[in-house]
Amino acid sequence: MIAARLPVALQAAFTVLVTAFLIVPAVMSMLAGVTVQYSRGLSSGLTLEWVVEVWTLYSDTILRSVLIALATLGCTLTIGVPAAYGLQVTGGRIARVIEEIITLPLAIPGLAIALGMIITYGGVGSFRQSSLFILAGHVVFTMPFMIRSVMAVLGVIDLDTLDESAASLGASRWQRFIDVVVPNAIPGILAGSLTVVTLSLGEFNLTWMLHTPLTKTLPVGLADSYASMRLEIASAYTLIFFVLLVPLLAAMQFAARNRATRGRQ
């Protein structure tokens, strides 16, 4: 209310200031990644040397991260979408309890989930030492986002009645899922997918607990490089991370806006 009475110029200045406060450190960090020598500043010249070096040092973590993110997406899609459908049409108390249980990872810190997984499955050596262990953690962590996102859309389109009318026309559960549920849940599936991939790529807490020296992911490698490498390399690494994430974030915004305009029609 007070903001409404402030002069427009002041508001604009304030907005620019806040934005700058958030963006400048990120830009500085990325710039550092392409500066010849950070301590001498930009005047030392620009170079891609650090980026290349990061690639030779850490390309495996980057690839692993992308693969894990895609695999996580695959798992959350194949499990999460049918689960959302099941929960939606079952309804009632049992479905609500199950939904709560699935959503639990949202409320539990990643570290706690990781600890739980290590205690439970840590003994299975081959599993513990493979990237699958991290994948499992990511699936547990991101599943609620996929299910929630799909269920939100299913609730809005009155899926229960659509499902019943498809059933009355002779469609089996599987046919209903393919012909009616999935096509109409696309906005939710899309939004959920982008969230899952973004979260998986950036996940640190849980992954840090679950990783082994041979199964580092990008954010874990990033922490590593911050601790042990020269600043330019860590910064170049950050730059690569941003290049991966920003298009995803933009797509997410776009999908959300699309959904909002469609909802208004």
Add this chain to the structure above:
Amino acid sequence: MTANGKGVSLRLENCAKTYPGGIQVLSPMTLEIARGETVVLLGPSGCGKTTTLRIIAGLIQPDHGGRVLFDGVDVTSVPIEKRNVGMVFQSYALFPNMTVAGNIGYGLKIRHVPKAERRKRVDAMMQLVGIDTLHDRRVDQLSGGQRQRVALARAVACQPRVLLLDEPLTALDASLRDRLRTDLNQLFRSLGITTIYVTHDQGEAMALGDRIVVMTKGTIAQVGTPDEIYFRPANRFVAEFIGAANILEGPLQSEVMLLPGGQLHIDGGRTGDTAVAMVRPEAIGIVSPDGASWTGRIQTKIFLGDRLRLTVAEAATSAIVVDASNRLVVQVGDRVGLTVPNGSVRLLTS
């Protein structure tokens, strides 16, 4: 192209429904519906119409002991997708991801009807319900009336054994509802499919039903033709729910009911303490009070165009409603005589 003579006879046997939480919303109900018949389930909100319809459809199971039979075959445990029923929902539930033709042809596609044949059947259905120009239209670009027709065409495209409709006109405005009611009536006759139609609108029920099942609080109050339900209601609930009814209460002396305004002859009356009877407003005639055996005083007078609606006080324990000729000349406060032809008064079990 019509499905004449299709459909099954239907029997509900002891079908009750108790929802989790232990509330029995449907008492054990037995109901027989003939092949090709249109039966309307009519009753106030919450009386269990939709529940009954969903039991027939196979969307919910009756309580243990209840059975649903199609042509004498027990289908109680057959899931809806195997029952071959056509359903029209109040919200229509058209698939937003398909065109009009896609919606209507969906059931045929599921049944692996070849594409060319499917197209022919879809076109015929669209012709039947009068939407043949909307083939490739998206469903969110349709008016309410058009949606309703698509839903109907989709439901009958596969020649279902039973057609089930749950308040299909409720979402439409009044004038459209009247028009579609007539269309539906013709459609049901030409299709000849066994049809169960749920509504809480007695006008719709009268217009569409070969028989009407009047329900209240999870039980059947009466089953009968529209004529029977209107002129020979089984009890007070049916009398008051269908049309306007004057409920008269008074002591009976053989075939005469004693009322504050005089006496009323009732066929088949027997001496008892108090009896309850019903007479329709249009069955009461207004005559001169001189020599009339039943009289009252005009309390209000409303000109409705096609008739004159009067309320008459002092005739019975509460004011009664009379529909008189629109040419009748009376004034509020006039004393009038009331006549009822033999057979127009019906004794009720209350």
